[in-house]
Amino acid sequence: MEENLVFALAIIIFALVIIIKGVRIVPQSDLYLVERLGKFNRVLHGGFHLIIPVVDSIRAVLTSREQLVDIEKQSVITKDNVNISIDGIVFCKVDDAKEATYNVVNFKNAIANLAMTTLRSEIGGMDLDDTLSNRETLNAKLQNELGSAAANWGIKVTRVEISDISVPAEIERAMNMQMEAEREKRAIETKARADKEAVIRRAEGFKQEEILKAEAIERMADAKRYEQEQIAAGQKEAMRLINESMNQNENAAEFLLAKDRVAAFKALAESSSTDKMILPYEVAQMVGSTSVLGDAFFKGVSNESKNNV
Known part of the structure; x- marks a missing residue:
């Protein structure tokens, strides 16, 4: 009885060992390479797997990670x-x-x-x-x-x-010198380009300034010419109207002369100068006539004296 119990217990233990050996739980990132009787059988990926103990064996364990x-x-x-x-x-x-x-x-x-x-x-x-x-x-x-x-x-x-x-150190030194020389070369070229650009911009600015000045002078000349043309046109129209008025009314010329005399007398009266004398028009005419008669008289006397001589 005891022998049968021991045998049964041994069978159960062997079955448990076989089951344990046949169960493989593979981690997600691992790969199990299975050989059956020394020959490749399959690759086990992550998860629960069953293999045949003794017959199957794990040949290699690899990882699928980088x-x-x-x-x-x-x-x-x-x-x-x-x-x-x-x-x-x-x-x-x-x-x-x-x-x-x-x-x-x-x-x-x-x-x-x-x-x-x-x-x-x-x-x-x-x-x-x-x-x-x-x-x-x-x-x-x-x-x-x-x-x-x-x-x-x-x-x-x-x-x-x-x-x-x-x-090597000597190559590195030579490369550093070369890079420094190259940087200096680029700096000089950059400065030269900047100076050239500045000169061009100044020239363009001067050119634009002269163009604007010329345009301003031309516009001023056009404006002056237009002003003179308008003044001339106005004077021409005024003279035409004066001629028409004089043709229609013989007193128009006297009216204009009287108007100018009034304006002149007004300006003379408003002047602050003390060396002035204002005479009516009739007196001025009389003085003018007297002066003419005096000149004639003296010329006659002078001619008579010459004839007597």
């Missing part, structure tokens, strides 16, 4: 024979767990070594200036080359970054 592969610093010679030190980083992730397990021994080491050789090859065909200024182009070339090779290993290269490029 991984980082460091490219160690190495010396590289550029196309113009400058020895530089360079390192970088490769970002990749497992795209096919089967190929990543069976097609390569260690895909991280393989990618690192492939990146080193590809980096030497690419930089060997570039000048130093291109290497320093075209990192984006270099990164794209490396990603393309590594991606093509890593695809056979079930790995997807997502990004490649050149983290540091170091040049």
Whole structure:
């Protein structure tokens, strides 16, 4: 009886062990590669899975998360024979767990070594200036080359970054001097362009000023001419009206002369000068007549004296 109990207990324990061994709970980010009797069977993704104990075994556990592969610093010679030190980083992730397990021994080491050789090859065909200024182009070339090779290993290269490029101290000093000279050259060119622009602007301003002056003089001349034309037209019209009035009325001329005399007498009366004498028109006529008679008399006497002589 006790032997049967022990046997039953052993059977139950063995069944529990088998069940426990056959149950696999895979985390979301992991990939379990299962072999059955030493041959690839399937890949277990995140979740609950059952396998056959003893028959099935977990060959490898991989992660589906993005991984980082460091490219160690190495010396590289550029196309113009400058020895530089360079390192970088490769970002990749497992795209096919089967190929990543069976097609390569260690895909991280393989990618690192492939990146080193590809980096030497690419930089060997570039000048130093291109290497320093075209990192984006270099990164794209490396990603393309590594991606093509890593695809056979079930790995997807997502990004490649050149983290540091170091040049010898003497080359760095020469580059600094060159950059300083280039900055001074750009400053001189900028100043020259600014001076040229200033001269052009001053010339344009002077030209515009002279144009405006000429336009102002022309407009003033036009205005003066228009004023004179209007005055002349007014005087012409006034003279025409005076002629018409004189033709219609013989006293019009005397009226105009009297009007002018009144205006003259008024201006003379308002003057502050003390050396003035105002006489009526009739007296002035009489004085004028007397003066004419006197001149005639004296001329007659003078002629008679000449004849007697």
